[in-house]
Amino acid sequence: MQQTQQNVEYSVVAEGLCKSYGAIKAIDNVSFKIAKGEILGFLGPNGAGKSTTMRILSGLMPATSGRAYVCGVSVANNPKLAQSHIGYMPENNPLPEDVRVSEYLKFRAAIKGLKGREIREAVDEVMEVCQLQRKASRKIIGNLSKGFKQRVGIADALLGKPEVVIMDEPTIGLDPHQIIAIRELIDSLRGKMSVVISSHILPEIELVCDRVMIINHGMVVASGAPENLRSEFLPVDTYKIAVSAELEQVKSVLAAAGLDFEVEQTSKKDAEGFALYALKTSRRGSFGDALIAEFAKHPNFRLREVYLSRPTLEDIFMAATRRSWEEKRESIFGAKRQEAKK
Amino acid sequence: MLKYQVKAMFISPSTYAAAFLFVSLMGGIYILSLWDVSAAEGGKSPIELFLSLFWLPVLFMVPMLTMRSLAEERRMGTLQAMMTAPVSAFEIVLSKFLACYILYALCWALTLFFPIITALSLPQAAADDRIFSVSKIATGYSFIFVSGAAYVAIGVFASSLTRSTLVAGMLSFCILFIAIVGSALAANFTPADAAWSAWAETFADYAQSFKHLEDFSNSLLDTRPFFLYLSAAAAFVGATALITEYRTS
Numbered sequence: 344m345q346q347t348q349q350n351v352e353y354s355v356v357a358e359g360l361c362k363s364y365g366a367i368k369a370i371d372n373v374s375f376k377i378a379k380g381e382i383l384g385f386l387g388p389n390g391a392g393k394s395t396t397m398r399i400l401s402g403l404m405p406a407t408s409g410r411a412y413v414c415g416v417s418v419a420n421n422p423k424l425a426q427s428h429i430g431y432m433p434e435n436n437p438l439p440e441d442v443r444v445s446e447y448l449k450f451r452a453a454i455k456g457l458k459g460r461e462i463r464e465a466v467d468e469v470m471e472v473c474q475l476q477r478k479a480s481r482k483i484i485g486n487l488s489k490g491f492k493q494r495v496g497i498a499d500a501l502l503g504k505p506e507v508v509i510m511d512e513p514t515i516g517l518d519p520h521q522i523i524a525i526r527e528l529i530d531s532l533r534g535k536m537s538v539v540i541s542s543h544i545l546p547e548i549e550l551v552c553d554r555v556m557i558i559n560h561g562m563v564v565a566s567g568a569p570e571n572l573r574s575e576f577l578p579v580d581t582y583k584i585a586v587s588a589e590l591e592q593v594k595s596v597l598a599a600a601g602l603d604f605e606v607e608q609t610s611k612k613d614a615e616g617f618a619l620y621a622l623k624t625s626r627r628g629s630f631g632d633a634l635i636a637e638f639a640k641h642p643n644f645r646l647r648e649v650y651l652s653r654p655t656l657e658d659i660f661m662a663a664t665r666r667s668w669e670e671k672r673e674s675i676f677g678a679k680r681q682e683a684k685k
Numbered sequence: 686m687l688k689y690q691v692k693a694m695f696i697s698p699s700t701y702a703a704a705f706l707f708v709s710l711m712g713g714i715y716i717l718s719l720w721d722v723s724a725a726e727g728g729k730s731p732i733e734l735f736l737s738l739f740w741l742p743v744l745f746m747v748p749m750l751t752m753r754s755l756a757e758e759r760r761m762g763t764l765q766a767m768m769t770a771p772v773s774a775f776e777i778v779l780s781k782f783l784a785c786y787i788l789y790a791l792c793w794a795l796t797l798f799f800p801i802i803t804a805l806s807l808p809q810a811a812a813d814d815r816i817f818s819v820s821k822i823a824t825g826y827s828f829i830f831v832s833g834a835a836y837v838a839i840g841v842f843a844s845s846l847t848r849s850t851l852v853a854g855m856l857s858f859c860i861l862f863i864a865i866v867g868s869a870l871a872a873n874f875t876p877a878d879a880a881w882s883a884w885a886e887t888f889a890d891y892a893q894s895f896k897h898l899e900d901f902s903n904s905l906l907d908t909r910p911f912f913l914y915l916s917a918a919a920a921f922v923g924a925t926a927l928i929t930e931y932r933t934s
Contacts, residue, residue, distance in 0.1 A: 404934050423771040431769040437762030450689040454770040
């Protein structure tokens with residue numbers, strides 16, 4: 344009872360989910376919780392287990408072990424009831440080609456359990472949210488552009504106001520304008536329903552998600568707000584400067600000022616005599632003004648630019664997946680080394 | 686869901702191709718039957734001759750109507766999308782089966798116009814029981830509609846086995862050929878001296894579609910064919926639901 348009560352506080356609870364295909368583990372001990380109204384970004388390289396996890400959550404595939412709850416309902420014990428709380432947009436957004444948008448959405452609303460007037464109201468509402476209500480609603484799905492097809496897929500997922508919306512690569516194959524439109528659409532759902540999105544377009548995830556979960560080799564390797572992940576995986580701040588000075592001169596200026604930076608030259612001097620340097624420090628704080636002040640003391644050096652280069656989600660993703668690779672390699676080779684010693 | 690599936694079938698070009706071919710073929714067969722009857726005194730009525738060739742359109746029309754039902758949905762991924770809604774595989778398969786069956790029955794129902802047109806254009810001939818016999822039409826079409834349930838279920842079953850509509854069509858044709866013609870051949874080729882021959886003969890006799898049609902045409906309504914076709918339809922629909930559930934998980 345306590346378990347169920349706890350699960351109701353979260354829209355989605357996954358506990359130790361495992362899925363094996365023979366000897367191959369697609370996901371291994373995946374656990375996470377998604378709060379109500381939260382937008383979670385699901386990241387991982389191809390074959391990491393993102394789609395498998397999403398399919399298990401949406402009741403399409405049973406887990407080999409572990410438990411998943413959607414709005415307090417066990418997906419394994421009551422998949423159809425759990426599905427009634429979920430709007431799912433599968434990878435590649437499969438849609439029938441020869442049906443009109445409004446007809447398709449009405450059909451989807453009907454099989455989601457809506458009746459009579461509710462169907463018309465729900466379809467009108469999602470078509471308005473997804474900007475499909477004008478010409479597009481009467482068009483045959485096969486004649487729509489990729490962006491509009493994605494909108495139809497999202498409209499389908501939103502039908503009946505499910506508590507949880509799961510979208511597998513909703514922005515794949517879209518042009519920048521369409522990506523922005525879909526991002527704004529997802530953003531508008533914040534606080535209204537819990538949204539899980541998987542994507543390879545990392546800046547998109549960073550812009551729209553409250554929290555990010557990185558999965559690699561079927562295991563969760565990082566989870567948290569992008570800012571917290573930055574501190575965890577890339578604890579070093581990097582300042583980029585463009586200055587008309589040699590590497591040794593830069594180092595001596597910084598040492599004289601007591602600024603503890605690791606300096607790396609990232610480009611040769613250009614025609615105007617400026618070279619780019621990356622200054623790395625594990626100390627937190629703002630050093631931009633101090634750097635400008637120190638170089639200003641030396642009239643021989645001209646400083647053109649100073650800025651804090653913040654690691655992107657892509658950097659975090661690379662660092663997290665690299666760490667998991669190294670840990671996995673260490674566990675395999677470490678065990679072999681120990682066996683060899685014996 | 687059934688309404689949507691029927692609508693989807695009505696907007697599919699292959700449905701119209703199947704229906705056009707079927708009605709044209711059956712129209713031709715009916716005209717030939719009429720010529721045959723008018724040339725010979727006595728013998729069978731045109732509707733009996735016409736329905737005795739039921740297997741010919743069944744072998745082509747059923748695969749054409751059913752081959753897309755599940756194979757196309759699986760290939761496109763829309764079947765999986767359907768399974769994400771709170772509906773069971775059985776409901777999906779049943780709606781597909783019923784949609785195909787409604788269309789199948791509708792195509793056959795169109796052929797009812799042939800004897801009606803004949804009766805209207807030849808009123809003196811219509812008085813002849815051989816040309817226009819309501820009881821023969823009713824019993825003959827009962828056989829068509831009852832056996833059709835099993836044939837359509839076979840077609841939908843074949844469609845669930847593969848992603849390719851072409852392979853589904855060929856599979857459907859083969860299974861239907863075995864079901865319709867195979868039972869008749871088995872009855873002829875059962876060795877008389879084998880220990881199991883009596884059992885095999887009884888079974889082949891029981892499953893013979895041609896014999897059922899003959900009984901129905903003679904206004905002999907037996908419950909066994911009803912049971913055979915309806916139970917076969919239920920078994921194939923059940924097996925299709927299981928396969929669909931397994932393939933989408």
